[in-house]
Amino acid sequence: MSKLVRFGVSLEEDLLVKFDRHIKQRKYTNRSEALRDMIREELVKKEWTENKEVTGAITLIYNHHTRELVTKVLDVQHDYHTCILSSQHIHLDHHNCFEIIVTKGKSKDIEELYQKLKAVKSVKHAGFMMATKGKHIT
Ligand code: NI
Numbered sequence: 001m002s003k004l005v006r007f008g009v010s011l012e013e014d015l016l017v018k019f020d021r022h023i024k025q026r027k028y029t030n031r032s033e034a035l036r037d038m039i040r041e042e043l044v045k046k047e048w049t050e051n052k053e054v055t056g057a058i059t060l061i062y063n064h065h066t067r068e069l070v071t072k073v074l075d076v077q078h079d080y081h082t083c084i085l086s087s088q089h090i091h092l093d094h095h096n097c098f099e100i101i102v103t104k105g106k107s108k109d110i111e112e113l114y115q116k117l118k119a120v121k122s123v124k125h126a127g128f129m130m131a132t133k134g135k136h137i138t
Helices: 013-025 031-049 069-079 107-118
Strands: 053-063 084-091 096-106 123-131
Touching (some): 069 107, 096 107
Antiparallel strands (some): 053 123, 084 096
């Protein structure tokens, strides 16, 4: 871990009030930690836009009774098997399935995989969480 550096920030009072209200709602106990997280979040986004090696999770909710849907979801995943680390299938109830797909690879490929899964007809909900191993983030 690199050493801590202090720096001053100038901003409009109104903006600071909004910031403090926002971080209080998010349960931060101080501005520094909130700011560090925001900076890290931006750096993660940057890694994704630069097509770096990243990791992430895709979630899907679908009705497995829908004709051909499960086969299509599996076909797409097999097309991208090199960037899928694991997947977990949870039977939510009699009709609905919840699938979590953990990915690692070039961000462009993972986003493509997500878009293709999301576009499968009758997928009720698709979620996407981008992350990084944090090689460039301490
Ligand atoms: Ni199921």
